Amino acid sequence: MSLFGAVSIHDGETVLHQTTAAHAATFLDFLRMLKERNPDRLMILVLDHARIHHAKMVKEFLPKEGQCFHFIYLPPYSPQLNPIERLWKWRKDTVRANVFHKDRHDIIQAIIRFVHYIHERPEEVLQRLGCAG
Numbered sequence: 619m620s621l622f623g624a625v626s627i628h629d630g631e632t633v634l635h636q637t638t639a640a641h642a643a644t645f646l647d648f649l650r651m652l653k654e655r656n657p658d659r660l661m662i663l664v665l666d667h668a669r670i671h672h673a674k675m676v677k678e679f680l681p682k683e684g685q686c687f688h689f690i691y692l693p694p695y696s697p698q699l700n701p702i703e704r705l706w707k708w709r710k711d712t713v714r715a716n717v718f719h720k721d722r723h724d725i726i727q728a729i730i731r732f733v734h735y736i737h738e739r740p741e742e743v744l745q746r747l748g749c750a751g
Contacts, residue, residue: 665689
């Protein structure tokens with residue numbers, strides 16, 4: 619299971635998109651979902667240099683349908699600069715660290731519980747990301 623995610627630094631709203639694999643097509647699905655949820659907003663996405671973020675189909679999407687997005691690419695090998703990485707660490711610490719899951723279904727259920735938890739606590743999300751006092 620793979621997760622794409624975005625967090626509004628204004629209110630802590632989290633948008634997550636669960637997929638079976640992370641590749642350019644599923645990244646585009648995530649972008650379309652963001653655009654559908656926020657049709658009239660400019661969205662600034664902080665991205666690493668993963669190949670899926672530079673894929674041909676993504677480059678073709680942006681001029682046609684992606685004018686609402688502005689990508690900021692981080693320097694290579696600098697995940698510490700991307701606030702979303704703190705959310706992924708929080709998920710890992712909550713779901714996987716020192717926890718035995720009996721099967722894949724159990725892991726997915728733990729992730730779903732985590733997702734529900736963060737959706738109910740946007741202020742805590744902002745604090746964890748370093749975007750709130």
